[in-house]
Every structure is written in C-alpha cells, then in structure tokens.
Amino acid sequence: MRIASASREPGTLSRPTALLVAGAMFMELLDGTALTTASPRVAAALGVSSAAMAVPISAYLITVAAFIPLGGWVVDRFGGRRTFALAVVVFTLSSALCAAAPSLAILVAARVAQGIGGALMVPVGRLVVLRDIRREEVIRAVALFTWPALAAPLLGPVIGGILATYASWRWIFLLNLPLGVLALCCVGTIPADTGQIRRLDVRGWWSSAVCLGSLTAAAAIVAIPGAGLAPAFGCAVVGVVTGALAVHRLRTAPEPLISLGSLRVRTFRVSHAGGSVFRVVCNAVAFLVPLLFVDDFGWTPAHAGAALVALFAGNLGIKPATTPLLRRFGFRAVIVVSVCGLALTVALMATLSPSTPLVLILLLLAASGVFRSTGFSAYNTVAFADIDPAHLTDANTLSSTIQQLAVGLGAASGALALRFALLLDPHESYREAFVFIALTLIVPIVEGALLPAGAGGNLTRAASPKPAPSRS
Incomplete structure (x- = not known):
C-alpha cells in the first residue's frame, strides 16, 4: 500500500517539487546535446579523432534508453525521494568525472554512469509529481515539464559550442556540479512515497534494455557522418528481435517490469x-x-x-x-x-x-x-x-x-x-x-x-x- 506523503496536502501540485524536477530534466537533456558541437575540441584535447567522439555521445543515449524501464520499479521499491536523491548524486559525481577525464575510455565510462543517473532522475521525478495530483492539476504540471524538452535540445549545442570556443569543453560538465548540489538541497520537497513492491522482472528488463539500447545505437550510427549503414542495420535487427522478445515477456509475465x-x-x-x-x-x-x-x-x-x-x-x-x-x-x-x-x-x-x-x-x-x-x-x-x-x-x-x-x-x-x-x-x-x-x-x-x-x-x-x- 502506498505511503502518504507528509510534505504536502494529498492531491495538490507542489510547485517547488515540479520546478525541481523540471530543472533536473533540463540538466539531463542539456547534457545529452551540449557535447555534440564541442566534439572537435574534446577530440583534440584527448588525442583522438573527431569521429571517435560518437562513442561517448552514443554511450550516454544508449544507457539512458536501457535503464529508463527500471524507473517505475525502483521508485516503488525505494521511494521517490531516495531514488531521486541517489540519481542526482550519481549524475553529479559522474559529471565531475567527465570534466576531469584524461582519456576517451574514462570519458565513456563516466558518460555511462551519467546515463544511469539521468535514466532514473527524469522519469522518477515526473512520476512523484504526477501520481497523486488531481486531474485539474495535470495540465499545469505537464506545462512545467514541457519546457525542458523544448529548450534543452536547442540550447545544448549553442552552449556547448560557446563553452568549447571561449572557455573549455570541461565546463559543459562542471556546470552540473552547482546544479546538482542545489537539487540535493531541495530534495526534501520530493515526496518519500513508496508503492506496491513487486519482484524485479529481470528477463523483461534485459530484453527491453537490449532492444532500446540497440535501436538507439543504430540511430546514433546513422547520425554519424560517413558511418556505414551495415553496423546500424545489424543493431536494428538485434533491436527488433529483442523487442519482440520483450513484448512477449511483458504481455505474459505475472508481474511485468x-x-x-x-x-x-x-x-x-x-x-x-x-x-x-x-x-x-x-x-x-x-x-x-x-x-x-x-x-x-x-x-x-x-x-x-x-x-x-x-x-x-x-x-x-x-x-x-x-x-x-x-x-x-x-x-x-x-x-x-x-x-x-x-x-x-x-x-x-x-x-x-x-x-x-x-x-x-x-x-x-x-x-x-x-x-x-x-x-x-x-x-x-x-x-x-x-x-x-x-x-x-x-x-x-x-x-x-x-x-x-x-x-x-x-x-x-x-x-x-x-x-x-x-x-x-x-x-x-x-x-x-x-x-x-x-x-x-x-x-x-x-x-x-x-x-x-x-x-x-x-x-x-x-x-x-x-x-x-x-x-x-
């Protein structure tokens, strides 16, 4: 049975909570796009080719796609506040590691960690805001959540290009540190509610994760200038096959993910x-x-x-x-x-x-x-x-x-x-x-x-x- 939140009157929209979640969404989405225009500078600093920068960019997107399905189960199991706080900590610390990365391999590993934090931070935050509010509050809540999705993909490349040109590409990640600390200071506004605890559907998760990761990888390969289509086609085939397995599992499992x-x-x-x-x-x-x-x-x-x-x-x-x-x-x-x-x-x-x-x-x-x-x-x-x-x-x-x-x-x-x-x-x-x-x-x-x-x-x-x- 769900534990009632003591931080606000049940059924009302907590504007501070909604703004905190919207800010976290903006931070996560901005980070997913800002590295694109800075790629040549990052590649030069790390001593690799510009084409190699597709790896940390794709690693982030693939990880986010693969771990998002876990969000609902995690928030039911551990509660919204603890899950959101942990996600912010993981995202912030991995941002610091990205900024300090001395090599491409470390940057890729840090981007994977960032993807895990982002995958939990955004859907969990949106869920804790939406699940107990009244119908008349939904439009207001979604309006607050929409602006990050609109602004971040447009501002990310602009900010990334400016920082890489006039400062350092490392500032793309360093900007997340004060934002993450601010989010942690405000995490008390997130309800600590838990939900009905279910068994983790491991088979459903891995098949969904491989499907989403493969399709995202195929998309990332296609978007790389000069990349061959054969690897993308192979990833797409893997995505379709595991997607069919995932759908079958999610439709037949007694407690699907x-x-x-x-x-x-x-x-x-x-x-x-x-x-x-x-x-x-x-x-x-x-x-x-x-x-x-x-x-x-x-x-x-x-x-x-x-x-x-x-x-x-x-x-x-x-x-x-x-x-x-x-x-x-x-x-x-x-x-x-x-x-x-x-x-x-x-x-x-x-x-x-x-x-x-x-x-x-x-x-x-x-x-x-x-x-x-x-x-x-x-x-x-x-x-x-x-x-x-x-x-x-x-x-x-x-x-x-x-x-x-x-x-x-x-x-x-x-x-x-x-x-x-x-x-x-x-x-x-x-x-x-x-x-x-x-x-x-x-x-x-x-x-x-x-x-x-x-x-x-x-x-x-x-x-x-x-x-x-x-x-x-």
Whole structure:
C-alpha cells in the first residue's frame, strides 16, 4: 500500500517539487546535446579523432534508453525521494568525472554512469509529481515539464559550442556540479512515497534494455557522418528481435517490469504513436537546420547557433497561451493545428537559400517553435488524461521509455533523410530532406483528426476556472 506523503496536502501540485524536477530534466537533456558541437575540441584535447567522439555521445543515449524501464520499479521499491536523491548524486559525481577525464575510455565510462543517473532522475521525478495530483492539476504540471524538452535540445549545442570556443569543453560538465548540489538541497520537497513492491522482472528488463539500447545505437550510427549503414542495420535487427522478445515477456509475465496495458487507452496510444512521429520530426529539424546554415549557407557555427534562438523564442513565447488554447479548443484541435503548422514550416524550410532575408528565416524558425511548443504540450498532457491513478507508474515508465527512443531516433531520421536526398540530387539534398520529413507528419495529422472531439475533456473541464456562484 502506498505511503502518504507528509510534505504536502494529498492531491495538490507542489510547485517547488515540479520546478525541481523540471530543472533536473533540463540538466539531463542539456547534457545529452551540449557535447555534440564541442566534439572537435574534446577530440583534440584527448588525442583522438573527431569521429571517435560518437562513442561517448552514443554511450550516454544508449544507457539512458536501457535503464529508463527500471524507473517505475525502483521508485516503488525505494521511494521517490531516495531514488531521486541517489540519481542526482550519481549524475553529479559522474559529471565531475567527465570534466576531469584524461582519456576517451574514462570519458565513456563516466558518460555511462551519467546515463544511469539521468535514466532514473527524469522519469522518477515526473512520476512523484504526477501520481497523486488531481486531474485539474495535470495540465499545469505537464506545462512545467514541457519546457525542458523544448529548450534543452536547442540550447545544448549553442552552449556547448560557446563553452568549447571561449572557455573549455570541461565546463559543459562542471556546470552540473552547482546544479546538482542545489537539487540535493531541495530534495526534501520530493515526496518519500513508496508503492506496491513487486519482484524485479529481470528477463523483461534485459530484453527491453537490449532492444532500446540497440535501436538507439543504430540511430546514433546513422547520425554519424560517413558511418556505414551495415553496423546500424545489424543493431536494428538485434533491436527488433529483442523487442519482440520483450513484448512477449511483458504481455505474459505475472508481474511485468512495464505494463503495456496503457496502450489500450486511446489518448495514451495517440500521444505515443503519432506523438512519437511528431517528436522525431522536431528533433530531426533541430539536427538539420544548423547543418543547412553551416554547410549550405556558409555560416559560422556561432552564427547558426544564434539563429536557433528564434526557434527557442517561439517555444517560450507561446507557452503562456498553451493551457488557455487547450481549454478553449480542446486537444484534438490543438494537436491537428500544431502538427499541420509544423509540417508547413518544415516544408517552407526547403525553400530557404543563402539569399533569403535573415528576418524571414528567423520568423520561420519562430513559427516552427510555436507549433513545436503547442504540440508537445498537447501530446504530453493528453497522454495521462484517461490513465487510472493505480496504473500511473507503469504508464509513466512506458511514456518515458518511448519518448527517450524518439529523441534518439530524431537526429538519425534527419541524417537518413539527408543521405537519401543526396542519392537523388546532391545539389538539393537539404531541400529534399526537409520535404521527406514534412511528409511523415501526415501520420499524426490523420491520427489526430480521428480523435473524438471531447478527448481529454476531463482535464480541460477540471482545469477551467469555476464560474462565480449566482446571487439571487
């Protein structure tokens, strides 16, 4: 039986707790992307080739994907506060080791440890916030959790490039130290709740871990310039085979590590089917746009990174209006308009050229950021609209796992689209890659349009302001 938290009134959203978890999510996601632009400097410092830097980058992503399924079981077994605190400690100490790494091998080992901390920190933090709050609080909570997912993938490469250029690449990891200490000072806001203790489904975990790790590895290999496709194909085959074993195990085990029952709930399924395509496209665009600016337009990396701030501005600019839009128009309308808007802006990116006025480029990026933000908020919120509170732990773990895989596949999808476009027309490769990616959004558009008009209405009705009592 779950132990009631003494840190807040049951059913209410603890804003300090939600902000702490959002900050931890930002730290984890930022660290996953900041090393990319700093790779040449890191490689030179460690005496290895730039291509070798794909190993610590991929090691982090693979470890996060492999260990996320354990999150729900660990928080039920040891409690939210202890698990979150341990995850922050592991992440912070491994960040210090990354900063001090004298060789590539030590850096890879430290990144694996970082991945374990990050894999537990983010889903566990989100779970302890969501599992006991009332329906009317869900939209507010998810709104706080959405901004790290929007901001970190855009700011990470910019911050990494600036630090590597004007300071040292080691500061990418040193920044985590004061943030980790601050998180530990505030960990008392995390409820100490435990859940119903289950046996650890070891077979379910290893098959899920190998599947997720293999698919993420395949995605990472595809995203490496010049890498052969044979290793990626081999990893993908391993991922598919172990994925089939994992699904069979999770469906037949008496106490599975992750219950797949949430996928029978339509709103949850839409959020993680079409929603995953939406997330992949968003990450693919974040991968392709800087390459377009540097390789095709001839901009400097700093110039390209600065332009991405427009995308970030669009993300944040619309954020205060997201909840009112969901209340006024409902989830179906917001999802369809967001996906259509993203598809249009991605297709328009195919028309950009070095002669396009900078102001038009920035406006297009800002508009794309607006649709990213509203789409992320709608998908992330509606996922839990019809989930029974008793099944929230499994739903949250499954959601975190699928979303992490979408992040890993994002850059790979952009790289694969670019490779395919190069085969068709080397002179128009970026334009065609953007068109290919935009076309994949047909799937979530159709799926969103088929949602019932009142989907998620229990959240928007609960979150709507109560009418003033009439006076007679």
